[in-house]
Structure formats: structure tokens, C-alpha cells
Amino acid sequence: MLAALTGLFACQLAGEFLVRALGLPLPGPVLGLLLLLLFLVLRGSVPKSLEVTANGLLRHLGLLFVPAGVGVITQLEPIAGAWPGLLVALVVSTGLALAGTGWLYARMAHRPKGRKA
Amino acid sequence: MTPLQEIWVYLAERPLFALTLTLATWLGAQWIFERSGGRAWANPVLLSVLALSVFLLASRTEYATYFEGAQFIHFLLGPATVALAIPLYHQLGRIRRNAPAIAAGLATGSLLAVASTLILLALFGAGPLLLASLAPKSVTSPVAMALAEQLGGSPPLAAVHVILTGILGASFGPWLLDRLRIADEAARGLALGVAAHGIGTARALRESGRCGAFAGLGMGLNALLTAAYLPLLGGLLSG
Numbered sequence: 001m002l003a004a005l006t007g008l009f010a011c012q013l014a015g016e017f018l019v020r021a022l023g024l025p026l027p028g029p030v031l032g033l034l035l036l037l038l039f040l041v042l043r044g045s046v047p048k049s050l051e052v053t054a055n056g057l058l059r060h061l062g063l064l065f066v067p068a069g070v071g072v073i074t075q076l077e078p079i080a081g082a083w084p085g086l087l088v089a090l091v092v093s094t095g096l097a098l099a100g101t102g103w104l105y106a107r108m109a110h111r112p113k114g115r116k117a
Numbered sequence: 118m119t120p121l122q123e124i125w126v127y128l129a130e131r132p133l134f135a136l137t138l139t140l141a142t143w144l145g146a147q148w149i150f151e152r153s154g155g156r157a158w159a160n161p162v163l164l165s166v167l168a169l170s171v172f173l174l175a176s177r178t179e180y181a182t183y184f185e186g187a188q189f190i191h192f193l194l195g196p197a198t199v200a201l202a203i204p205l206y207h208q209l210g211r212i213r214r215n216a217p218a219i220a221a222g223l224a225t226g227s228l229l230a231v232a233s234t235l236i237l238l239a240l241f242g243a244g245p246l247l248l249a250s251l252a253p254k255s256v257t258s259p260v261a262m263a264l265a266e267q268l269g270g271s272p273p274l275a276a277v278h279v280i281l282t283g284i285l286g287a288s289f290g291p292w293l294l295d296r297l298r299i300a301d302e303a304a305r306g307l308a309l310g311v312a313a314h315g316i317g318t319a320r321a322l323r324e325s326g327r328c329g330a331f332a333g334l335g336m337g338l339n340a341l342l343t344a345a346y347l348p349l350l351g352g353l354l355s356g
Contacts, residue, residue, distance in 0.1 A: 008196040015199070025344040027259040029198035030337050036202035046203055054200035057193065058329065061319035062162045062287075063143045064194045067187035068258070068280060069166035073173055074180050075277040078247075085241025089251065090278065093233040094286045094312050095293055097255055101226030101335065102299040102308035108218035109303060 004053035011036045129178065135186025142168050155323075160288035162316055166280075194315070201318070204330035211303065211327070212334060219307060219334070226311040227339050230255040231347065250274040252350070253343055254282045257314040260340040268351050279314065286313025287320035302328040310335025 015032030018024065024031065040046055072079075079086060128134045146164035153159040173183055184191070205212075212219065234251050249270030253261040258279045265275035290313055294305050302325050309317035310332030318336055322329030 005196065008199045011199045011202075012195045025260065025263070026337075026340055027198075027257065029195045030257070030340065032195070032199040033202045033205070033333075033337065036199055037205055040202060040206040041209070046206060051203060054203040057197045057200045058204070058322055060143075061197055061322060062316065063140075063165075064190055064197055065162055065280070065283065065316050065319065066139055066143060066165045066169065067184060067191040068194075068276070069162060069284065070169045070173065070183065070187070071180060071273075072166065072277050072280060073170045075274055078271075078274055079277070082241070082243055082247060085238055085243050086247075086251070086278070088241065089234050089237040090254070090282055090285055092237055093230050094255070094282050094290075096233050097226040097230035097312035098286060098290050098293055098308045099297055100229045101222040101311045102294055102304045103297065104225050105215075105218045105222035105307050106299050106301045106304035108221055109215045109301060110218075 001049055001053050004047070004050040007050060008032075008036070008053070008057075011039075129176070130182060132186035132189070135183045136189055137186075138172070139165070139169065139187050139190055155291075157289045157292045160284065160320070162319065163284050163288045166284065198315070201330070201333035204322070204326045205333055208303075208327055208330040208334075212331075215303065219338070222304070222307050223311055223335060223338050223342060226308065226335075227255070227342050230312060231343070231350075246270060247274075251278050253347055254278040255286075255312050255314065255339060256343045257336055257340050260344055264344060264347050267348055280316070283313045283316030287316045290317060291320065291324070303331045306331030307335040310337075311339045314339070 011032035012029050013032075014035055015030070016028030019026065019028045019031050142165045143161060146159075146161035146168070149164060150156075150159045150161045169183075172178075173180065231252055234254060235248055238248055238251060246269070249268035250265045250272075251274075252268060252270070253264040253275060256264065256279065258276050261275050261279045262272035266272050286309060290309050291305070294308060299305060299308070305324065306318075306321040306328035309321045309328075313320075314336045318329060318332035321332035
């Protein structure tokens, strides 16, 4: 488990380094994800301990967004001044993005045999 | 001050308090979510953020004080993002087979999110600062903040709307997808990732590994795509 955690941190660190060194427009952890994916493809399988550690972290992924989410209270003033427009824009645009992506993908994707649409 | 008040004032300033409070709130919110049968309004991120915000405002605790403890949880976002490589690896075959469908769904969702935000805000008379800050709100927050700044917006305002978008999409997205009869796990995941980034991905992982993998894919690809085209709109926004 400690080895797996070290591996995840190492991928993130390499990602953060490369993003800055090459001036890439994506966050370090996302590049770290790609590096780990490349490693797994080359290796051809996922080490058992990495699978267990990753599942443990991802099971509570929502929790990890809570501290940043509470940061909403630092921006209450600009929000309060324009809240009707902000609310409509957030609700409608998020709904449209969800519906557009989900609908188009479901229409175009190959259907696995024996499954409902 | 009574001794009890003194102890409270001492503890409220320690990182351990905010850390424990956040974990306990999360466990409580998760319990409610499960008891409710997974209702949209009971999304654990939504409930936790609401409860903690009300607590901080009522107790007049500074966000910075709270974050001193909560940062230990926040820190794990990096390695957790890297860990999304594992569900993605298990879905690589399906991703390759469906590359055209992924590209079409991604481009449609990304453009719909940005265009409808700009049009609706303009209709409500919002100024260029709000337009620039909210345009990238479906994108994961580090990229959204950088894009907002590039367009002349405010990074903290962008971050807050990224979070609100994520909570909204993660809470009510599965409900909306049910209404639209989109049952394909990959389609649901991709939609949650494109529209609601990491918070949507956290919700998708609860449905299945495949749903979570496609959400992680949607989140990463939408960050790249939006970073490629949004700066081109910069002239339009300021003009």
C-alpha cells in the first residue's frame, strides 16, 4: 500500500514537473494520470496493491472536494449581486451539457451484445 | 470566559478540529445519502458543503482557519486524480472502439456549456468580468482558473462557479439522465465528466467503474478542448 501511494505521488510529481517545464495547458495531476496510464499499458496489467489503494482513494473522491467547496463562502458578495442570472446560467448550461453529451454518445456508441440501449 | 469557552477557542484554532469536523460531516452526509436511496438533494458533497458553510458563517470562523485543517483532505485530490488511471486502463478497449462517439459527445457538451452560459449571462445583463469568469465553469478548477484569468475574469470567482457547477451536475445529473432515458453507463459517465468535472466523476464512480472511467475521460478531455478554443473567444468577450 505504501509503495502504491508512493507511485501515485511520484506520477503526480512528474506531471507537475513536466507541465511547468513544457508550459502545458493542463493540471499536473492530469498529466500524472496519463503517465500512470502509459505505465499500465506498457506493463499490461495493474499491480494488485495499486488497484486496492486506488479504489480506496476513489471511493471517497467526493470528500476530497469538500474543503474547496466550502470556499464558496469567500465569494458570497459578488454572487449575491447577480444571483438570478448566475442560477439560471448554471442550471441551464449544466443541464444542456449533460443532455447533449449523454444523448449523442448513447446514439453513436457501439452497443454491447445483449444489453439494452 | 468560562473554562469551556476557553477550550473551545483553543480547539477551534487547531487544524485537528477542522479536519475531524470535515470527516465527521462527510460520514453523516453519506449516511443520509444512503438512507434517502440516493436522492439528488442528498448528494453528500452538496450536504457537506452546505452544513460546513453554515457552521463557519454562524461561528464566524475564517475560511483560512478552516482550511488549515481541511488542507490535509484537499491535498489528496492530486493522487486521487492520478488514481483515475486504473479505471481508465480497464476501459481502454471500449474507449478505443467508441472514439468517434466520445469526440462528438465531448465537443457538443463542451460547446453547449460555454455558449449557453455566455448567452444566458448576457441576457441577464452580466458584465464582462462575470462572462469571463464563468465561461470555463464546466472545466476542472486549475484549468478553469487559468482560462478565466486569460480572458480577463477573476480566478476565485471562476473556482467557486466551477465547484457550484460540479455540485449541481453531480447532484441532479443522474436524475436528468434518468428522465432522458440515457441508461448506457459510458454515456452517463462521459456526460457527468464533461459537464461536472471531478465532482461529477466522484458521483459517476458510485454508479460503476465503467461510469467513473468515462467521467474521468470526459473531465480530462474537456479541460484540454476548452483550453484550446476558449482563449480564441477572448476578443469576442472584451469587444
